[in-house]
Every structure is written in structure tokens, then in C-alpha cells.
Amino acid sequence: MALSGMRGLSVFISEIRNCQNKEQERLRVDKELGNIRTRFKNEKGLTPYDKKKYVWKMLYIFMLGYDVDFGHMEAVSLISAPKYPEKQVGYLVTSCLLNENHDFLRLAINTVRNDIIGRNETFQCLALTMVGNIGGREFAESLAPDVQKLLVSSSCRPLVRKKAALCLLRLFRKNPDVVNVDGWSDRMTQLLDEKNLGVLTSSMSLFVALVSNNHEAYWSCLPKCVKVLERLARNQDIPQEYTYYGIPSPWLQVKTMRALQYFPTVEDPNTRRALFEVLQRILMGTDVVKNVNKNNASHAVLFEALALVMHLDAEKEMMSQCVALLGKFIAVREPNIRYLGLENMTRMLMVTDVQDIIKRHQAQIITSLKDPDISIRRRALDLLYGMCDVSNAKDIVEELLQYLGTADFTMREELALKAAILAEKFAPDLSWYVDVILQLIDKAGDFVSDDIWFRVVQFVTNNEDLQPYAALKAREYLDKPAIHETMVKVSAYLLGEYSHLLARRPGCSPKDIFVIIHEKLPTVSTPTISILLSTYAKILMHSQPPDPELQNQIWAIFSKYETCIDTEIQQRAVEYFALSRKGEALMDILAEMPKFPERESSLIKKAEDTEADTAELSAIKSRTQLQASNALVVTSEREPPQLGMVKIPSVDHNSVSVDQELTQANGISHEVDHPQPDILGDLLSPLAIEAPPPPVSEDDALALAPVEEQDNIVKPIGDTAERFHALCLKDSGVLYEDPYVQIGIKADWRGHQGRLVIFLGNKTTSSLTSVQAVVLPPSHLKLELSSVPEVIPPRAQVQCPVEVVNLGPSRDVAVLDFSYMFGTSLVESKLRLPAVINKFFQPIPVSTEEFFPQWRSLAGPPLKLQEVVRGVRAMSLGEMSHLFSSLRLIVCPGLDPNPSNLVATTTFYSESTRAMLCLVRIETDPADRTQLRMTVASQDPTLTFELKEYIKEHLVSIPTAPSMPQQPQPIASSDPGALLAGLL
Amino acid sequence: MIRFILLQNRQGKTRLAKYYIPLEESEKHKVEYEVHRLVVNRDPKFTNFVEFRTHKVIYRRYAGLFFSLCVDITDNELAYLEGIHLFVEILDHFFSNVCELDLVFNFHKVYLILDEFILAGEFQETSKKAIIERMGELEKQE
Known part of the structure; x- marks a missing residue:
């Protein structure tokens, strides 16, 4: 056993170790802290050696878990000591005890700078290390130029340069402006030629950060990265000390492949070929070996290669190779590999269309959902969530429900949320959806957030066919002996609205319903009582002619709560009581809730919100975000939701006129009645099963209406001409949207060439067939559209790249002729493509x-x-x-x-x-x-x-000019030939 | 990137803690407590990865010591897992057959070695030889 070399420190550590219990240890620590404090106060007698010793002791005590709230100053002051041993302690302890937000650090900034620009290499290293580990914004602004100089200096040893590279990375993360992109791209290219692998490893990490921030500036580095990778993969010129269990620096290989994932594509055919050769070699040449370390290292490289292949949208063959490998991995016993197999399969779902192949592994994945290791279970859950679509939703959701009963508490909320989202997104029919949510509440009520039950209420409100079914189900759950409070809420709400639809069934008379709900009242909390009161008012309204006995019972309850301490309950009680004496008028005021307008599901928002925070935006994430901007999410340019149980005349043009004056005379606003109107408002979503565009007439079935019943003229959502104009000024966005389809554009222009990717998204839960897209180029543009699939699967998005070459100046516009069949109707649009002159x-x-x-x-x-x-x-x-x-x-x-x-x-x-x-x-x-x-x-x-x-x-006139020459209306109705002639 | 590195024994005593993100003292101690609880009871047959808040802890046990790295969700798990092993090999070489007591009495050396291996939350040097030689240079200056 080696001793610390400082007797006092070693003795102290031994004494601490000899303490019999926590209490003794605390006493010993307190004594030492007291001692140190006194010595520090009286600095005169303190030698640098003493200071050093005490500062180490402080760090040791801090490591034991005690707060050390003094002595920071002493640690920082050691940084300016003239000799190495003290300086070293100062730097090291400061970076352990302080963080970038500490004011003391400012005191050191000058000393640190002097050490960095000074001649003493050891001091340079110490300073770079501390700044690299805890440097903040202020350091970034004052030190970045000096650190950059060291990194590219030809007189510094690799030792200093690798530290400078990572120090600069830290400063860049604190303030990206400190690296001037224009100046750095050339230097970065040179740095990637570095022969010393230590410097190269550090520089590659720096490069990943730079390129993740702005890949455009670093195109020239791309071939260099491929060279590095080739060199490593072929094991050319790699010193023995940089091979790890026979593998040339797996860490550098991984970093290099990570950097490559930040470039959208590899265009140069030679570079691309070289890269794919390396990747192919890694994919094919990684075998499972006995040695754990070797196996891990080679699989680290393999998984990074898989990620890169997915990113590059490799040829079909290579992709299926990847899927095959992942399929193998998710079935192995080795937990780490299985975990990574599941994780990467989930990532693969995000980038490519491999859903069908992955579905074959569904049974295997479900097995992992029951694995004893929570890490694996989480990955399996994520994957099942990602791979779910209409075809397998029933199976997957039922698996999740089953698992909910036994799942750990830590996972239940996520599980409930995911099951609810999947049930909503992919419900083959809505009664199934209602079943799933009610089961969820029944099995895991504590983990079902309000959002989930609000959502089911909306669906039922918006779908008349569903109402008797939902009411019946709610009634059945109320028979169970002990039900969760959330179940009381949702049942009471649904029965208040729709129990009259069940009236002829046994046990469903208004009175029966009232009795069974009222039984629950003593067990519920205040907010639920408010809902129950509304339900009673509704029951009363539905029992026409009035049943005097029921009426008296309910009136009695209202008058009981008229003096309730909770103002919400009190107000409801008073108002319902007054209202219910109005007789006929009650019918109008308490009539059924109008349909909710559709909006984005807050559940999905909630699921998306729980995203990771990472040092660099992950490559996949940035890619998916890009797509998301063009994806199927519809913005909420819709009328604000009208809420409340009481009908408002303007909402329903069919409704009998409501005596609003009367309502107001009684001091009742239309929202009095609703539990939490704002939250409910946020729940509305277009993602939930296709809905026709607004404005919606009340007669339209909102969700899930069979296609045949809907209007055959498909109208675009939003102003298509305006969308085109917006896209003339920016490079990505939505080009066209109707209730079924959304077309997004993302373009990239370079000189006289460009690449325009058209994203065709199917918003519905059925396939779009006979999809056709033809580009009609004007004479000055050469356009090549890759093939467009004839069918777009439900909720899928396909990407069709168009290569554009500009032959000469002209204001003529290319046109995309797009059509598809939805159900029995043909929808056709002619859309101008934003390949305009200013691009x-x-x-x-x-x-x-x-x-x-x-x-x-x-x-x-x-x-x-x-x-x-x-x-x-x-x-x-x-x-x-x-x-x-x-x-x-x-x-x-x-x-x-x-x-x-x-x-x-x-x-x-x-x-x-x-x-x-x-x-x-x-x-x-x-x-x-x-x-x-x-x-x-x-x-x-x-x-x-x-x-x-x-x-x-x-x-x-921008953006919609009537005076624009040839303003086409991209709607299928008029004669397409004439339109086209006008355009070209 | 690596958010922090912890070296803890089975009882939860911290033998080394290095943070590359700014945390307050109390938060550091809380993190150490939570990470220990997270890894200590995991079955050896489980994965070496476990989710921690919005990040992921990659850990490995050597005798009674747990080495834990907290990294981003998107980071390459196996690369960090083998990074831990490389660090252990370096310690083993430096202390010739390392044991927990070496790390206790020479915790300041361990910090120095770590600073040669990892900087700014990234791997700085992956050659065992280079690090051991560098430590030799530094010892001479003491």
C-alpha cells in the first residue's frame, strides 16, 4: 500500500478510517475543520506545505460527504503559488470544490491567463486542465484566443495541445461565439491531419461540438474524417499503445463516426465509396468473442457504425443487413448487447422505413418487456411505443395494459401515458379506445393524469355513436366495489351527459344513476364533488317529467352545499339550485356539451416534453426535428375552444335560442360549470384520428366518421398561395395541406444547383392510394424527381428528393402535379414549387x-x-x-x-x-x-x-397579391390544362 | 459528454468524484447518494447502463468498488464502459495491483491521473503508456 507522501494527511485518513461509527467520524471531521479554520485565520505561521496539506484534507472531508463552506479562498490562492506542488494542489482542489458560478474564480482569472501564455509547460497544463473542467463564460471570453493559439502552435508538445483542444471545447460550449467559424474551418481541417492520436482524439471531440453547431462551415473536414476512419479500420500506422485489445482506438473510431453523422449527406462519390467500404467491413467483420473487453470495444464501434449507416440512408441491402444484425442482438442473452439492440432499433424507426421488418420481432421485444432489468424494460417499452401502428396497436396496447399490473411504480406513469397515446392514435374503433382508457384508470388510477381522462371525454363528446357505449361502460364500472377517484370523475361526467341514452335499460333510470353516483360522494375529494354536483344538475334536467322525489333529494344536496367552505362548490350549489327551479329553461342551459374543436393532443406534447438534455444536439434528434417541422402536426390556427357544460348560442346554430339575459340575471357565466376549462382546452388534437378541417359544421361527425359520409370536395387547409410565398423566402416549411395530406418542403441550394426534398405525409389512419406526383419544369430548370410510392401507409411520411439545376434566369415556376385517392374520391392539386429565381x-x-x-x-x-x-x-x-x-x-x-x-x-x-x-x-x-x-x-x-x-x-404586394401575374389556385376544381398554360 | 465520474464503494463512501457540469455542493452530495442507491443493488447479470434523471449512468463494479460515469442519453454506452476499464487498467499499472486502500490514501494522485485521462468531460488520452509516462514526469517535479 502506497502512502500519500504527506504524513499529516495519511494520519488523518487513518484516524477517520478507525472511527467506529458515523458519530465518531463526524466528531473527528468537525475537530479537523475547526483546526483548519483556525490555521487559515492566522495565516502568518502557515507554510505553503501546511496550506497544501490542509487544502487536501478539505477535499477529503468534502468527499466524505460533509459540506465545506470555508477555505475556498485558500484553495484559490494556492493557484498563484510560485512552485509546482502548491500550484498543482490549488488548481486541482479548486476544480473539485468550486464550480463555474463561484465568484472566487474571477480572482484567479489573471493568474490562469498568465500560466496559459507563460513559458512553463507544466503550469500551462494545470491551467488548461482547470479551465477545461470548470471554466465558465467569463473564462471563455477572456481566454479563448490564447487557448486557440496553443492548440495550433507548432512549438507545443502534443501534451499541451490535446489539453488546449478540450479546453477550447469547454469554452465553446460555454459560449459558441468564441470560436470564429470562418477562421476555424481551415485550422480544423489541418488538425484532423494530426499524426499524434492523443491530440487527434481530443480534437475530434472538439470537432463534434463544432460540427453539431454548424456543419455548413466544415464540409472540407468531411473527407478528412473518412481518412481517419480508414486509417483506424485498416489499422495503418497505429501505434501499439493506441490499440485496445487489438482494436485500433475504439474511442477515436466512435467519435469520428459520430462527427460524420452531423453532415446531412456525403456527396462526393469517392469519399462515399471509401466510407461505405469501411462501414461494410465493420458491419461484417465484428464477431462475438470471449474476451469481454474486446467484445465491448468492437461492439461500441459496430453500434456507432450502425447509427452512421442509418443516418446516411444507405442502400437497401446494407439497411437490411443492419436490421438483421439488430434482430440478432435483441435476442441474445448478453444484457448490454440486447439493451443496445433495442435502443438502436428504436432509433432506426425514427430514420427509416423498416417498420415491417421490425414488426417480425414483436414477440421477442415483448419478452424483453418482462425482463428483470428495468433498463431493458424501458428500452423495450420505447421500442414497442415507436413501432406501434394500426396493424399491431391492439396487441401492443393489450400487452402494455397487462404489464401495467405488475410494472414498477417508477414506470407506471410513463406506461399509462404511452398506452393512452397509442390507444388514441391507432384505435381501430373508438369503443376499443374507451375500453382501454377505462381499463387504464381502473388498473392504475394513481398514474393516470387528468389529461388522459379529459381526452376520453372529448372523444365521447365528439362522437355521438360512442355516447351510449361509453355511458354503459361507465355505469358498469360504478358497480365495482372500490373504484379509483378518477373513475368516479369520468363516470360521473359521462353519465351526467349521456345516461339518458340508457334510460330504458334496467338499473339506468335517472334515479338509479343518481343513487349509485351519490354513494361515492362521501369518499371523494373537493374537486370531484364539483363534478358530481354538475352531474346531479344534468340528471335532474334529463328526468322529464320531473320525478318529485329525486328532485327533492337533489335540491337537498344543493342546499346543503350552499354553505360549503369551498367557493367553487358553493357557487355551483347555489346556481344549480336557482337554475333547476327555472323549469323549461334548464333544458337549454344544461343541454349537452357542444363538440370540442380538434387540436394537438396534450398527451403527445407531454410525451415529447420529456426529452433528454445532451451536450451536443444528437444527430438523430436534429434530423427528426427537421422532419417534424414539416411533419403531420397541424398548427392551431383554429377558433379558440368554447368550453363549459352550458351551451353558448354562437356555437350551435341549430340550438334553440338561449335566454342569456336570464342566465346573466342569475349571475351565471357560461364557464361556471366546468371543472378545469383551460386544461381541457389544451387537450384537443388533430393527431387523433382524422378530422375534417375547420370550419366544421355541427352536423359533421368530427372524428372517425366513415369516409363515405364526408364531403367529397377536399379543401386545402390554410392559404396555399401564402404558403408558397413564404417558401420563396425560406427553405423549409409546409407547401400544402388538406385534411388528409400534408406536403412539406425542405430545400438546400448551392450555386446553380439545389436539392429539394418533398415530404408527403399521410395524416390519416388509412392508406392513401394511387398517389402520383409529377414535376412539370419550366424551360429554364432541369428537375429530376425520384420515384414516388403509389401508396402512403397510415400516418407515414415519404420523402421524395428533387434534384434541381438552373439553366438560366427566369421567373417561371415549376409545378408539382399531385394527386391521390382517398376512399373513393380523387384529390388533385397543382402546386407551385419554390424553386424560384432568388434561390x-x-x-x-x-x-x-x-x-x-x-x-x-x-x-x-x-x-x-x-x-x-x-x-x-x-x-x-x-x-x-x-x-x-x-x-x-x-x-x-x-x-x-x-x-x-x-x-x-x-x-x-x-x-x-x-x-x-x-x-x-x-x-x-x-x-x-x-x-x-x-x-x-x-x-x-x-x-x-x-x-x-x-x-x-x-x-x-406580398405575400398574396391579386396583381401577381398568373396567380394559380391550386385546387383541383378548375380546368388543369388552362391553369397550367397560365403558369408556364 | 461525461457529466460526472464517481468512484464509490459498496457502503456508498465516495473515493473520487469529478464533476464536469456546474453543481452546488449539496447537489453533488445528493447525486452521489442517488447514484450509489441506483447501482449498488443491481444484479451482476443486468446491463451496465441505467437511466438517471435525464441522463444515463454507465457503471462497472470491480471488487467492492463501483465506477460510474454519467453521460448523455445519446452517447455510445459501450465506448464509455470500456473507458472505465481503461481507467482501471491505468490505476492498476500505476499502483501496481491497485486496491481500494491505494485509492483512499492517494486520492490526490487519482485525481491527477483522471485529469490526464479525461478533460472537459471527454477522453483526452487513451494510451496507457502516455499517461503513465506523464505521471512519471509529474512525480519528478514534486
Whole structure:
């Protein structure tokens, strides 16, 4: 046993170890802390050695779990000690005891900087280490340039440089602005050529952080990463000390593959080929071996390779290889591998369409749901949740319900939430959904949040067919001897609304219902009593002609609660009592709740909210977020929900007029009645089974209505023209949406080329068939659309990339001719694609010296055109600048001395013109904002003209201009031929 | 990234604790208590991974000592699991046949070794040889 080398410290540790119990230990620690405190107070007699010893003791005591609330200053002051041993202790203990938010750290910042820029290598290392471990924003701002210098310095040993790399990573995480992207991409490329694997390992971690923040700036590093990977995978030139159980640094391999996942794609065919060779080798060449460490290390690499392959959307063959491997893994006994198999299968679901193959493993996955290890159970639950769709929802949800009975408490809430979401999303019929939720409440009432029962109430309210069934079920549950309070709430609510539909059944007369519900009243809490009172009022209203005995009973209850201490209950009691004496009027006021408007499910929101927090946004996550922005979530541009049990005239045009004055005379607002209106309002969702778009007439069955009954004319949701205009100014968003389909766009433009991905999303729970999408290009664009599948499965989204090449300047627009069958109706839309002229602009700034010679040399028509534009949309100069930047024109302030004028430039790319500078000058009239003079110039007459017209279109009226030349209405109704002719 | 590293014995005594995220003292002690409870009773046949709050703890037991790394949910579990083993190999080499007492009496050395191995929550050096040589250099300066 080695001793610490400091006698006093060793003795203290021994004494602590000899303490018989916790109490003795505490006494010994208190004594020592007292001693240290006294010594520190009286600093004069303290040698550096003593100080060092005491600071170590403090750290030891802190490690034992005691709070050490003094002495931080002493630890920090050791940092400025001149000699290594004291300085080392100062740095080390400071980074253990303090964190970046401590004020004391500021005191050290100068010393730290001096150590970093000083000549003593050991001090440099100490300083870099502390800053790397606990440096905060302030450190980032003052030290980043020095640390960067060390990292790229040719005179520093690798020892210093690897620390500098990770120190910089810390500073970058604290404040990304400290790394200047422009300057760093070149240096990063060089760093990735590093021969020393220690430096390379550290630099690769730095690189992952940089690239996750902005991959655009680091394209040049991509081939370097592939080179590193090749070098490792082939074991070329790897020193023995960097191989771990025969595997060339598994950590560096993993990091490098992680970095590659932040690039959306690998375009260069040679790089791509090289990368896939390496990946193929890893996929095929990883065998299970006896040695645990070797096995783990090689599988660490394998799982990262799998993630990268999934990310790159490899060829079908390789994908199925991956799925096969994962299928193997989820069946092995080795728990770690099985865990990772399940985890990666879940990730795979997010990125590719492999649902069908994964479904084959359903039985195996369900086995893992019963594994004794909670970690595995969680992964299995996630996977089952992710793979669930209409075809297997019944099986999976029933498995989950069964498991709920035996699951650990820690998992029940999540399990209940997931089961509820799946039941809602994929219900083959709604009565099943009601069954599932009621079972959930029955089996795990404590874990069923209010959201879940609010949601079932909404469904029942919105589906008349369901109401008798739900009421009957609720009635059955009330017969059970001990039911959860949530069950009382939901049953009481449902029976209040719909028990009259059961009236002819035995045991379901208003009186019977009242009696059985009232039995529960003594057992429930205050909020539930409010619901019960509403239910009684409703029962009373439904028993026509009135049953005097029942009436008296209920009135008695109301008068009892008129003096209740809870104001909500009191108010209800008073108001219901008054209302119920109104006779006929009661019928109107307490009539059934109107249907709820559809909105996003708060359950799903809730499930999404519990997301992880990670140092770098994970590659998969950023990808899914990207897709989510185009995905099936419908925004809530709908009318606010009208809530309350009492009907409001404006909601229901069929309803008999309600005597509102009367209501108000009695001091009753329409929301008095509702338990928690705001929460309920949030529950409404479009994701739950297809709903027709608003405005919805009351007669429409809201959810799950058979398709045949719905209107055959499918109308787009939102203004499609407006969506197109918005997409002219940005690169991703929704292009078109109707009740069944959502089409999203994500585009990426480079020079005269572009790639536009069309996301076709099926919002419904049935397949869309006969899907057709054809792109009709104008003469100046070359467009290639990859094949579009004929069928889009329920709730699935398919991506169709379109490759775009710009041949020349033109304002003509490409059109997407899209059609599908839903049920028996054909839906067809012609949609303009936002591959417009400004997408081929690059806003490159131009200096005064470049601008004026150009401006002068382009003397007049046809290269320079001038026009007075009238009818300009009112906007300030600032707004106009903003508009220009959205159009990818760069505004050059200062070029024109007149503050009312605006000069902008851009570079246009096409195959025929190549890069071509365009110059624009706008002269506004401060007295009359509706007119301006515009001058546009470029080397190409067509370009000049087209650009002038294009800018004019945007200035005159944005986004929906009736004066827009050829405004197509992408609706199938009119003659498509004529429309097309107008467009092209 | 690694959020923190803990070295604890079965009784829950902390032998090393290093945090790469800013936590207050009391929070640190709470985390140590929770992580110990989380890993100590897990069956050896279970996975080496367990969810902890919004992160994941990768742990491994050597005799009576638990080495735990808290990492991001999306991090590569096996790479960190073998990182723990590499750290143990380095300690074993440095103390020639390491035991818990070495770590108790030389806790400050363990911190130094860790600082050569991990920095800013990332692996800094994965060569055992390089780290051992570096420790030799530092010992000379003491």
C-alpha cells in the first residue's frame, strides 16, 4: 500500500478510517475543520506545505460527504503559488470544490491567463486542465484566443495541445461565439491531419461540438474524417499503445463516426465509396468473442457504425443487413448487447422505413418487456411505443395494459401515458379506445393524469355513436366495489351527459344513476364533488317529467352545499339550485356539451416534453426535428375552444335560442360549470384520428366518421398561395395541406444547383392510394424527381428528393402535379414549387471599390433598367432591407449617401450565365411611400429584366397579391390544362 | 459528454468524484447518494447502463468498488464502459495491483491521473503508456 507522501494527511485518513461509527467520524471531521479554520485565520505561521496539506484534507472531508463552506479562498490562492506542488494542489482542489458560478474564480482569472501564455509547460497544463473542467463564460471570453493559439502552435508538445483542444471545447460550449467559424474551418481541417492520436482524439471531440453547431462551415473536414476512419479500420500506422485489445482506438473510431453523422449527406462519390467500404467491413467483420473487453470495444464501434449507416440512408441491402444484425442482438442473452439492440432499433424507426421488418420481432421485444432489468424494460417499452401502428396497436396496447399490473411504480406513469397515446392514435374503433382508457384508470388510477381522462371525454363528446357505449361502460364500472377517484370523475361526467341514452335499460333510470353516483360522494375529494354536483344538475334536467322525489333529494344536496367552505362548490350549489327551479329553461342551459374543436393532443406534447438534455444536439434528434417541422402536426390556427357544460348560442346554430339575459340575471357565466376549462382546452388534437378541417359544421361527425359520409370536395387547409410565398423566402416549411395530406418542403441550394426534398405525409389512419406526383419544369430548370410510392401507409411520411439545376434566369415556376385517392374520391392539386429565381442567389458582399466601376460600366438598357414602381406596399426602409435579405440580396449600407435610398447586390448562378453579379438601387420618396424608383443592373439583359420584375412583384404586394401575374389556385376544381398554360 | 465520474464503494463512501457540469455542493452530495442507491443493488447479470434523471449512468463494479460515469442519453454506452476499464487498467499499472486502500490514501494522485485521462468531460488520452509516462514526469517535479 502506497502512502500519500504527506504524513499529516495519511494520519488523518487513518484516524477517520478507525472511527467506529458515523458519530465518531463526524466528531473527528468537525475537530479537523475547526483546526483548519483556525490555521487559515492566522495565516502568518502557515507554510505553503501546511496550506497544501490542509487544502487536501478539505477535499477529503468534502468527499466524505460533509459540506465545506470555508477555505475556498485558500484553495484559490494556492493557484498563484510560485512552485509546482502548491500550484498543482490549488488548481486541482479548486476544480473539485468550486464550480463555474463561484465568484472566487474571477480572482484567479489573471493568474490562469498568465500560466496559459507563460513559458512553463507544466503550469500551462494545470491551467488548461482547470479551465477545461470548470471554466465558465467569463473564462471563455477572456481566454479563448490564447487557448486557440496553443492548440495550433507548432512549438507545443502534443501534451499541451490535446489539453488546449478540450479546453477550447469547454469554452465553446460555454459560449459558441468564441470560436470564429470562418477562421476555424481551415485550422480544423489541418488538425484532423494530426499524426499524434492523443491530440487527434481530443480534437475530434472538439470537432463534434463544432460540427453539431454548424456543419455548413466544415464540409472540407468531411473527407478528412473518412481518412481517419480508414486509417483506424485498416489499422495503418497505429501505434501499439493506441490499440485496445487489438482494436485500433475504439474511442477515436466512435467519435469520428459520430462527427460524420452531423453532415446531412456525403456527396462526393469517392469519399462515399471509401466510407461505405469501411462501414461494410465493420458491419461484417465484428464477431462475438470471449474476451469481454474486446467484445465491448468492437461492439461500441459496430453500434456507432450502425447509427452512421442509418443516418446516411444507405442502400437497401446494407439497411437490411443492419436490421438483421439488430434482430440478432435483441435476442441474445448478453444484457448490454440486447439493451443496445433495442435502443438502436428504436432509433432506426425514427430514420427509416423498416417498420415491417421490425414488426417480425414483436414477440421477442415483448419478452424483453418482462425482463428483470428495468433498463431493458424501458428500452423495450420505447421500442414497442415507436413501432406501434394500426396493424399491431391492439396487441401492443393489450400487452402494455397487462404489464401495467405488475410494472414498477417508477414506470407506471410513463406506461399509462404511452398506452393512452397509442390507444388514441391507432384505435381501430373508438369503443376499443374507451375500453382501454377505462381499463387504464381502473388498473392504475394513481398514474393516470387528468389529461388522459379529459381526452376520453372529448372523444365521447365528439362522437355521438360512442355516447351510449361509453355511458354503459361507465355505469358498469360504478358497480365495482372500490373504484379509483378518477373513475368516479369520468363516470360521473359521462353519465351526467349521456345516461339518458340508457334510460330504458334496467338499473339506468335517472334515479338509479343518481343513487349509485351519490354513494361515492362521501369518499371523494373537493374537486370531484364539483363534478358530481354538475352531474346531479344534468340528471335532474334529463328526468322529464320531473320525478318529485329525486328532485327533492337533489335540491337537498344543493342546499346543503350552499354553505360549503369551498367557493367553487358553493357557487355551483347555489346556481344549480336557482337554475333547476327555472323549469323549461334548464333544458337549454344544461343541454349537452357542444363538440370540442380538434387540436394537438396534450398527451403527445407531454410525451415529447420529456426529452433528454445532451451536450451536443444528437444527430438523430436534429434530423427528426427537421422532419417534424414539416411533419403531420397541424398548427392551431383554429377558433379558440368554447368550453363549459352550458351551451353558448354562437356555437350551435341549430340550438334553440338561449335566454342569456336570464342566465346573466342569475349571475351565471357560461364557464361556471366546468371543472378545469383551460386544461381541457389544451387537450384537443388533430393527431387523433382524422378530422375534417375547420370550419366544421355541427352536423359533421368530427372524428372517425366513415369516409363515405364526408364531403367529397377536399379543401386545402390554410392559404396555399401564402404558403408558397413564404417558401420563396425560406427553405423549409409546409407547401400544402388538406385534411388528409400534408406536403412539406425542405430545400438546400448551392450555386446553380439545389436539392429539394418533398415530404408527403399521410395524416390519416388509412392508406392513401394511387398517389402520383409529377414535376412539370419550366424551360429554364432541369428537375429530376425520384420515384414516388403509389401508396402512403397510415400516418407515414415519404420523402421524395428533387434534384434541381438552373439553366438560366427566369421567373417561371415549376409545378408539382399531385394527386391521390382517398376512399373513393380523387384529390388533385397543382402546386407551385419554390424553386424560384432568388434561390440561385448568393448574397456576397461587394466593397465600394468593386461596386462603382461595375455600376458605371453597365451604362443603360438592356443591361441596366430603370423603372418607377407605383402601388408599393407600405413598408419602412428597415422592412425593405429585411425583405431583400430574405430574397438573398445583401443590402450595402453606406454606398448611397442618401438615407432614403437603398443599394443591394447579389450573385446569380445558372448553368448558362455562371456566377453573375447583380446590382440593385432603390430610391424611395419619404413623402410618398407608395412609389419608388428602382434600377437594376447585371451583365445579362435577361437577368436584369427578370430580376427587376421579380423584385417588383415582391415590393408591390406580398405575400398574396391579386396583381401577381398568373396567380394559380391550386385546387383541383378548375380546368388543369388552362391553369397550367397560365403558369408556364 | 461525461457529466460526472464517481468512484464509490459498496457502503456508498465516495473515493473520487469529478464533476464536469456546474453543481452546488449539496447537489453533488445528493447525486452521489442517488447514484450509489441506483447501482449498488443491481444484479451482476443486468446491463451496465441505467437511466438517471435525464441522463444515463454507465457503471462497472470491480471488487467492492463501483465506477460510474454519467453521460448523455445519446452517447455510445459501450465506448464509455470500456473507458472505465481503461481507467482501471491505468490505476492498476500505476499502483501496481491497485486496491481500494491505494485509492483512499492517494486520492490526490487519482485525481491527477483522471485529469490526464479525461478533460472537459471527454477522453483526452487513451494510451496507457502516455499517461503513465506523464505521471512519471509529474512525480519528478514534486
